[in-house]
Amino acid sequence: MSELKRTALYDVHVAMGARMVPFAGYEMPVQYPTGPMAEHHAVRNAAGLFDIDHMGQVRLIGPDAEAFLQYIQPRDVSQMKDWDAEYSYLCYQDGTFVDDIFIYKLPDGEWMIVINADNRDKDIFWMDTHIVGFDADIVDISDPTYMLAIQGPKAQAVLQKLTDCDLNQVAFHTAAKIQIGGIDTLVGATGYTGEYGYELFFPEEKAIAMWELLLETGKEDGMLACGLAARDSLRFEACLPLYGHEINARVEPVGARLSWVCDWDKGPWIGREAVLKTKLEKADMLLVGLEMIDKGVPREHYDIAKDGKIIGWVTTGMKSPTLGKFLALAYVPRGYNKFGTELEVIIRGKPKKAVVVRRPFYIPAYRR
């Protein structure tokens, strides 16, 4: 196994008492001494600060940057205005997932795409293989770009103390170039927790200064540093997919309930025919939400059964910190996806009753 990479905040995390774990080729904090539960609740009730520098960023530049972006993903980006930020994904020709992404439309025809750490090399290689014929370039800016997230109902108030920019002007799913404590930052009003918040992009050499400034400023509002465990439980409750779990190269957007991203009229994009065919003919396997009736913790890869027959699998499961329920996301065959359908989760060899429930488990703040 190759050597694990460390972010510029590694020593800071260790000094804070964080538990460091391997994640996507990096040693990342999974939790601080406060613990995942307290960190989770801090984000739901106040604010949380996340080191997410393992995420990758690429720029698309050149006269055909937009045309290329139209071709490699399903969203109609011609509808995006400068500073808009939107979710999308990359598909193979057969409609399965390469990765999911976040697209930022920057001024002067430039685009920035945020990609998953694990997929950085794969995504860039895949984009490269499709760029032939487009007058555009892919520039990997992951290394010089540092990425933090500040999330939660108090995130705006905390960040506002450090910038002259009126953050009310930075609407949900838009971005702006601002200064935070004097540091030039691209701020995107988005996140991965189901709460309002921001993702921050700024020069790597400012990582420690930015982290300490934000943490100190957020203290009085109850902000905590949060690890990957809280990031996972927060995104899980909001039913935001995680690559490698809900989406991967064996499932496709219709079954993953993500075909709302697709624009069918914008012209060709890679995977369009396969995804459209599934849309029209219906997906075989569908992602559903499950709530345990019997007590037990459903976990990833556990089998789903109906009347003793294995029919599906859990992609993520846990005790929801906000709702106090044992919940799971799982793939089941079409026909078993209706609310109220009783299924079994096989927990350590024993079938435990569960019922199909509505997703998301926790309605994101920006959808209320």
Add this chain to the structure above:
Amino acid sequence: MTLKYDPTLKYAGTDEWARAEGDIVVVGISDYAQDALSDIVYVELPEVGDEVSAGDAVATVESVKAASDILTPVSGEIVEVNEALDDAPEVINEDPYGAWIFKVKASDLSELDKLMDAAAYEAFNATREH
């Protein structure tokens, strides 16, 4: 953070603690174990009346990280389980030596002699990667 050791308890290498009260052995998990598991969300308890042998996995502690088997350090019959853990499993994190999990009526108390005392267990933990 320093881990706590209760000098009045005996400890298994699999991180359970045990305390004999007459022929009843009370079992829980150590501070080392709860710290390694992180936040505990569910405890699957054994049934009262279960006949168990030393080393059997009789309960499961589920944390945000993983599911972990709890082994009984002695043979005998399960005579009581801590039902309060059903609603508040997190008390194991807060007070690992107060939050017992189950009680066994031991058929052979000498099985406790195989366990470590607090000093030996602390020394054992010092050799492990936490």
